[in-house]
Amino acid sequence: MSEKRDMDLTLKIWRQKDAKSAGKLETFQVKNISPDSSFLEMMDVLNEDLVAQNQEPVAFDHDCREGICGTCSLHIQGEAHGPDRAVTTCQLHMRKFKHGETIHIEPWRAKAFPVIKDLIVDRSAFDRIQQAGGFVSIPTSGNTQDANAIPIPKDDADTAFDSATCIGCGACVASCKNASAMLFVAAKVSQFALLPQGKVEAKRRVLHMVKQMDEEGFGNCTNTGACEVECPKEISLENIARMNREYLNASIK
Amino acid sequence: MAKLDSKAPTGPIKEQWTKHKNDIQLVNPANKRNIDIIVIGTGLAGGSAAASLAEMGYNVKAFAYQDSPRRAHSIAAQGGINASKNYQNDGDSNYRLFYDTVKGGDYRSRESNVYRLAEVSGNIIDQCVAQGVPFARDYGGLLDNRSFGGVLVSRTFYAKGQTGQQLLLGAYSAMNRQIAKGKIQMYNRHEMLELVIVDGKARGIIARNLITGEIERHSAHAVVIGSGGYGNVFYLSTNAMGSNVTAAWRAHKKGAYFANPCYTQIHPTCIPRSGDHQSKLTLMSESLRNDGRIWVPKSMEDVEAIRSGKKKPIDLSEEERDYYLERRYPAFGNLVPRDVASRAAKERCDAGYGVNATGEAVFLDFKSAIQRYGKEKALVDGVHNPSPEKIIEFGAGVIKDKYGNLFQMYNKIVDTDPYTTPMMIYPAVHYTMGGLWVDYNLMTTIPGCYCIGEANFSDHGANRLGASALMQGLADGYFVLPYTIGDYLADEIRTGVIPTDSPAFDEAEKSVKDRLEKLMSINGSRSVDTFHKELGKYMWNLAGMARNEAGLKEAMVNIKKLREEFWQDVRIPGDLNSMNTELEKATRVADMLELGELFAKDALERRESCGGHFREESVEQDGPQKGEALRDDVNFKFVSAWEYKGEPGDAVLHKEELEFKDIELKTRSYK
Ligand SMILES: Cc1cc2nc3c(=O)[nH]c(=O)nc-3n(C[C@H](O)[C@H](O)[C@H](O)COP(=O)(O)OP(=O)(O)OC[C@H]3O[C@@H](n4cnc5c(N)ncnc54)[C@H](O)[C@@H]3O)c2cc1C
Ligand code: SF4
Ligand code: FES
Numbered sequence: 001m002s003e004k005r006d007m008d009l010t011l012k013i014w015r016q017k018d019a020k021s022a023g024k025l026e027t028f029q030v031k032n033i034s035p036d037s038s039f040l041e042m043m044d045v046l047n048e049d050l051v052a053q054n055q056e057p058v059a060f061d062h063d064c065r066e067g068i069c070g071t072c073s074l075h076i077q078g079e080a081h082g083p084d085r086a087v088t089t090c091q092l093h094m095r096k097f098k099h100g101e102t103i104h105i106e107p108w109r110a111k112a113f114p115v116i117k118d119l120i121v122d123r124s125a126f127d128r129i130q131q132a133g134g135f136v137s138i139p140t141s142g143n144t145q146d147a148n149a150i151p152i153p154k155d156d157a158d159t160a161f162d163s164a165t166c167i168g169c170g171a172c173v174a175s176c177k178n179a180s181a182m183l184f185v186a187a188k189v190s191q192f193a194l195l196p197q198g199k200v201e202a203k204r205r206v207l208h209m210v211k212q213m214d215e216e217g218f219g220n221c222t223n224t225g226a227c228e229v230e231c232p233k234e235i236s237l238e239n240i241a242r243m244n245r246e247y248l249n250a251s252i253k
Numbered sequence: 254m255a256k257l258d259s260k261a262p263t264g265p266i267k268e269q270w271t272k273h274k275n276d277i278q279l280v281n282p283a284n285k286r287n288i289d290i291i292v293i294g295t296g297l298a299g300g301s302a303a304a305s306l307a308e309m310g311y312n313v314k315a316f317a318y319q320d321s322p323r324r325a326h327s328i329a330a331q332g333g334i335n336a337s338k339n340y341q342n343d344g345d346s347n348y349r350l351f352y353d354t355v356k357g358g359d360y361r362s363r364e365s366n367v368y369r370l371a372e373v374s375g376n377i378i379d380q381c382v383a384q385g386v387p388f389a390r391d392y393g394g395l396l397d398n399r400s401f402g403g404v405l406v407s408r409t410f411y412a413k414g415q416t417g418q419q420l421l422l423g424a425y426s427a428m429n430r431q432i433a434k435g436k437i438q439m440y441n442r443h444e445m446l447e448l449v450i451v452d453g454k455a456r457g458i459i460a461r462n463l464i465t466g467e468i469e470r471h472s473a474h475a476v477v478i479g480s481g482g483y484g485n486v487f488y489l490s491t492n493a494m495g496s497n498v499t500a501a502w503r504a505h506k507k508g509a510y511f512a513n514p515c516y517t518q519i520h521p522t523c524i525p526r527s528g529d530h531q532s533k534l535t536l537m538s539e540s541l542r543n544d545g546r547i548w549v550p551k552s553m554e555d556v557e558a559i560r561s562g563k564k565k566p567i568d569l570s571e572e573e574r575d576y577y578l579e580r581r582y583p584a585f586g587n588l589v590p591r592d593v594a595s596r597a598a599k600e601r602c603d604a605g606y607g608v609n610a611t612g613e614a615v616f617l618d619f620k621s622a623i624q625r626y627g628k629e630k631a632l633v634d635g636v637h638n639p640s641p642e643k644i645i646e647f648g649a650g651v652i653k654d655k656y657g658n659l660f661q662m663y664n665k666i667v668d669t670d671p672y673t674t675p676m677m678i679y680p681a682v683h684y685t686m687g688g689l690w691v692d693y694n695l696m697t698t699i700p701g702c703y704c705i706g707e708a709n710f711s712d713h714g715a716n717r718l719g720a721s722a723l724m725q726g727l728a729d730g731y732f733v734l735p736y737t738i739g740d741y742l743a744d745e746i747r748t749g750v751i752p753t754d755s756p757a758f759d760e761a762e763k764s765v766k767d768r769l770e771k772l773m774s775i776n777g778s779r780s781v782d783t784f785h786k787e788l789g790k791y792m793w794n795l796a797g798m799a800r801n802e803a804g805l806k807e808a809m810v811n812i813k814k815l816r817e818e819f820w821q822d823v824r825i826p827g828d829l830n831s832m833n834t835e836l837e838k839a840t841r842v843a844d845m846l847e848l849g850e851l852f853a854k855d856a857l858e859r860r861e862s863c864g865g866h867f868r869e870e871s872v873e874q875d876g877p878q879k880g881e882a883l884r885d886d887v888n889f890k891f892v893s894a895w896e897y898k899g900e901p902g903d904a905v906l907h908k909e910e911l912e913f914k915d916i917e918l919k920t921r922s923y924k
Contacts, residue, residue, distance in 0.1 A: 036528060055826060056827040057835060059834050134426055140380060144380060164412075168324075197382070
């Protein structure tokens, strides 16, 4: 339990009616915020106040509120998912802030993630990248070989798992000055590249996914590493290196 | 009205599914191209069904309220998925998994369905591995298993504490493959608000585009509902904020019977509420009970000293602690099943021994485990006469290897270090065993309307065993529904495209628009959340872990009154015809306010204690089981299936009598 007392805060929040309208920052006050509440619970308090004043609440994306669905997506004090490390916005707690502080809250900013409303953006570009090749082409009939037929070295399985923990939140894109999606794409490519099941289609996969990524309007990777810092699942830059090797390999032949 | 025909096959249980598959009709591949299927939900159940049906050649339209299929709440499942592979050679078999599931469910599930579940479970693991799901492996490169509560074998497959995520990403990738081929049309940020019935058959849905607010008509030859559980009727639960009952409830109001609505699982190890701002509760995996000991102080003075911060839990000696599970259940101790552990925590807290400010928390202490593991590790590493500090350091290391990510999650939320001070936990609503009634083919009482995953009632009876929901969702979606739906669709090959300009669609659309306009026009004084919270309070206090006749009657009255007030006094700012997050909440809460009443009615009707449903009037009066739950097989060995009759409280009860041919009915004892 936090020993800190309840806080009053000033919020500067991006408001935008819809994709077509222009947006702007608006200022709000919230009072008596418990340091033990999560950031989104603080947003709930604000929205309850707004409803009480017959104003429209601030729209933001969220669902699981335990750091796994990848829905929440706030840019807080200039950082994707805010000042804490290895957490999503929904896991960020108010004890990280001070009484009287002014907090800036904006949506993810990237050409490929247009704003839908207020703090909600359209991340369907990520789905389309996955549709371009983020799968193993086997039927779902269950008539596959026994699960233990191909042993997989534990290290490979563990590394593939680490890559597979990407929650598709888009913080990497939002943190990158080029709005590059390399970390996200590399995580998926790596997962499959490390497993025998994924090797069969490895070349086609990396070429198709990278092509789709470029078509969606994400920027180039210039190795600044900001994505890795803000990634709530600590997906490492090694994934990008692995994807670059896969891509080179696939392009040569 | 339709008589409840479970369509359960006859004959030896081991041969039923094979025989059934041979007996049902098939649809020829060329004809599948002319058949459309709507799937509501892209969790493990809906996602796997959509992918499989598309692959078989049907045209699938899939719907989710999230912005991507990958975000369905299945993503949050932690612990693992069961399968009777018997890789550990510890005597597991389809029969044993079947037996454990029926017994764990306190003998309130249909034998034939559960046996089939066990039978296809092994295939799920094969399928997922082939898709590239990175399950945990041992150093030999083979799949690893862990144990879960209520069973004596090691049959749970896992991917650290993120099993649901990895399985869902597998189903999502299978969907993506079909989306890329144009066989699945994916409708993200779309919410089904009505089921459309044409000539007695489910023929489509009315959905709201959550971005534009547009109301859309979608037709199909069959509708599959895989919309997840309704634990959010309690407001606080481990479910996602958006989890809701609307899809299932709309089908119920159109004729689908709702089965066992009161069967709810309250999970013993969740992070307690810290205050009124709380919006959801977080699960701490059941696996922690393998190493944690649960206690509260023996004396009231110590309780107060801890609450006020004058004492710390570590200041209390062993003699001053009440390890109440070990005291009451010496045989199973801290590893009693979920329902028993939850009720025991409530009993202590109701008696005033809760250890946090809200009075609703007990300790889960790893001190003994840290000592035990520390000494063991010192021996293994050849450290003689280790200092007490060294033992703790070693022991904490072992605990970190096992539960590191959970301890980190706890620390982020609560801001205390569970390695040095005990965790605080309290039971929370976690899973709903009840749901739409389905027959062996997973069809509801509406022809052409199917229900899969947590949204249906099948398989888990009155209590679900850990790691069995993921198994059921994928079994339904990958391996059961794709077969059984053919039996119905075989008669639809000449139907042709279902038009959406029929009177049935007109009327359904109008009813949705009227409902939404009504909600927007009330312009009252209370926010949606205040109603939801009040509903949750009635549910938790009067229909929660322990229920009695007076309380349940009170719940029905209160909920009905609250519903009436909602329709007169709710305030929803914003527009009808654009994105409106308050309106989304309102349509969901409106349906939960109806379900809540039926839930209480069902609990009232079931005057026995079984599984997650504990009736205070039905306890053992004497003998060694004194005070424990008393099941009544003479009068209540049935599935309650409720038919909607205009008001939730007027629902009519239909009974599906359960037969136990392959398993003998016994009392569960953990003393
Ligand atoms: C924290 C937590 C941990 C768990 N851990 C485990 C575990 O370790 N092992 C285990 O076996 N089980 C576990 N469970 C239970 C298990 O995860 C769920 O029962 C299961 O995943 C439910 O899957 P589903 O496909 O039925 O529904 P969900 O995954 O909930 O999917 C529901 C889908 O329906 C959609 N939907 C809902 N309503 C509508 C509507 N009106 N219109 C359009 N779309 C709609 C949603 O968008 C979503 O796509 C856990 C549950 C929780 C909450
Ligand atoms: S790589 Fe990290 S930041 Fe990027 S989408 Fe995945 S989890 Fe989010
Ligand atoms: S709401 Fe799911 S990760 Fe934050």
